[in-house]
Amino acid sequence: MRTLMVGCFAGEGHLAGSSTVPSGKIAEILCSEIVTLARSCRAQLIVLKEFPARYRPVLDCFVRRGFARAPSMPMTALNIEHDDFDAYMQNALPRSARWQLRKKFKATDGETIALTVTDDARDAVDEIYPLYLQVFDRSKFRFEKLTADYLRRLGSDMKDKVRFFIWRRGGKVIAFSLCMVEGDSLFWEYVGLDYAVALDLHLYYYTIRDMMNWAIANGYRWLRSTGLSYEPKFRMRHDLDPLDLYVRLRSPLPNAIFRLLLPWIVPARYDKTLRKFANYREVW
Numbered sequence: 001m002r003t004l005m006v007g008c009f010a011g012e013g014h015l016a017g018s019s020t021v022p023s024g025k026i027a028e029i030l031c032s033e034i035v036t037l038a039r040s041c042r043a044q045l046i047v048l049k050e051f052p053a054r055y056r057p058v059l060d061c062f063v064r065r066g067f068a069r070a071p072s073m074p075m076t077a078l079n080i081e082h083d084d085f086d087a088y089m090q091n092a093l094p095r096s097a098r099w100q101l102r103k104k105f106k107a108t109d110g111e112t113i114a115l116t117v118t119d120d121a122r123d124a125v126d127e128i129y130p131l132y133l134q135v136f137d138r139s140k141f142r143f144e145k146l147t148a149d150y151l152r153r154l155g156s157d158m159k160d161k162v163r164f165f166i167w168r169r170g171g172k173v174i175a176f177s178l179c180m181v182e183g184d185s186l187f188w189e190y191v192g193l194d195y196a197v198a199l200d201l202h203l204y205y206y207t208i209r210d211m212m213n214w215a216i217a218n219g220y221r222w223l224r225s226t227g228l229s230y231e232p233k234f235r236m237r238h239d240l241d242p243l244d245l246y247v248r249l250r251s252p253l254p255n256a257i258f259r260l261l262l263p264w265i266v267p268a269r270y271d272k273t274l275r276k277f278a279n280y281r282e283v284w
Helices: 023-040 053-064 087-091 096-106 122-138 149-156 205-219 230-235 254-264
Strands: 005-006 044-052 068-072 075-079 113-118 162-169 172-182 185-193 224-225 238-242 243-249
Touching: 023 044, 044 053, 053 068, 053 243, 068 075, 068 254, 075 230, 087 096, 087 122, 087 205, 096 205, 122 149, 122 162, 122 172, 122 185, 149 162, 162 205, 162 224, 172 205, 185 205, 205 224, 243 254
Parallel strands: 005 044, 185 224
Antiparallel strands: 044 243, 068 243, 075 224, 075 238, 113 162, 162 172, 172 185
């Protein structure tokens, strides 16, 4: 089905605005013209993708014009206003969670794992990209698939926003994280792990500890993460950071049925872990 999409293909959607043309006015203009645009493009489906929940009042004009709003798989947010990771564990986690994490960290006792943080990973792409593919291939849900060239270009095109965290053991890359920085937040976007050692060394939690310590030391207040892998994030006391889809079929009659069905077919409704989060209701 040919689709007209508004938003970002690989991240949050946002509405531009200014002092003279506020985002609400932009939404109204877009809303009034988008069905006509879809018709000219011969698109049967119109999607506003991954808009943060704070846009709901502004984007309500789309709901009034026949769009259905439904949750996408939400991001998560963790407040990291602590002295370091140890202080976070002590202040934010129950005793059982602290004990489990410390047990996992013992797997790296005696290991020498070096962390490098850089805004340009072009020299390491041949090592980190295969680790990204290992994680991608094991995922139950798959969205966009990055290319090696995408990782190379980030260092030149978005040097002010991108941070690569690269972990080496004996000179060999065993893990990496691709993050973005904006305001007081470190956004954890993608991860790569060498599964030959990742499970035995509990690298997922090891990398989180290093990223949080780096973010705290550099003045960031929030660690924000993309959707999926919700179970460890729940255990570490993240909150859900909802994202919305606004969807309609171009043809009015089929769309009337589609509006009723959409909230019942989105994956967010059936993810059991999401329901454990204290603010799950905000997803809807």
